[in-house]
Amino acid sequence: MDFTEDQILRYSRHILLPEVGGEGQEKILNARVVLVGAGGLGSPVGYYLAAAGVGTIGVIDNDRVEISNLQRQIAHNTSRLGVLKADSAKETFETLNHDVKVVTHIERLTSANIKNIIKDYDIVVDGSDNFPTRYLVNDACVMLKKTLISAAVFRFEGQLMSIFPGEGPCYRCLFEVPPPPGMVPSCQEAGILGVVTGVIGTLQATEVIKAILGIGHPLKGKLLLWNALDMSFRTVKVPRNKECPVCGEHPTITELIDYEQFCSMSH
Amino acid sequence: MNITLNGEIKTVHDNITVLGLLELLQIQHQRVAVELNESIVKKDNYGSTAIKNGDILEVVSFMGGGTV
16 A cells, blocks of 8 residues: 555654554554444544544444533534534544544444444444443454454543453453343443543553554453552453353353343343 | 452451452442452352462452443
């Protein structure tokens, strides 16, 4: 691939890195990454992926921008209140870098649509705000063997794990089944320090770029825990679980599950 | 006896189980995953899994929420 003069200038600080170079920048420009959610995590992830020149960024979100989002969801702004977050994020990312094409998926993920949406991407970035989606995304990525960079935040803390199906553990290897509904409060209920989403989101974006380039050591088989108040990072080793219901030796989950329906039926 | 809990040394009484430790810490077991010496403990086994002197435990909280 031939870079334009503008591209050589735009990506010069990448191209200077021996671990990236022109070849690596070409990989980034050809990469296809999909964001589950254009909120607190999806905003910084998408922003940095767009700046890096990730050629195709999918954005899955059917919410609209609300004023309470703007304390942390930096892809949006005050003039976009009421606008679909996917459209707002597209505007932000494509304005930053015209090399980037943002594909919007204005729908809520379900067992019926997820495989069709993520099949065209190389890497899936989970910044979802609920457990049914988190498990759905994990299971679909395992089934389609998609690299999944999964993160979550809560109050002053965040977690991050990179999932390479077939090579390392998945989310269910650690958390086999979702907690009972209502057992774990959401950020909406519990609050979140806005900048925490920025820290975890940019760490998440770092894992995406490393995975595209195939450099360094990903958080494969490791869960990163960060606490803003202590300013502490910890890494917990996560083994593959041979009995994992989705990626183990004898999987019992072979079809995707819509937990919300399951939960509401059982109540 | 001494165990390492989330990277820090902690003294607990002998013969404590994983479930007993979570109760001591006032942690609801549905909200966490527990790793004992780098193996995940199945939830059904929390009450029957005894912790030994020198064991290394990680208690990791469920964190579901991004902030979409």
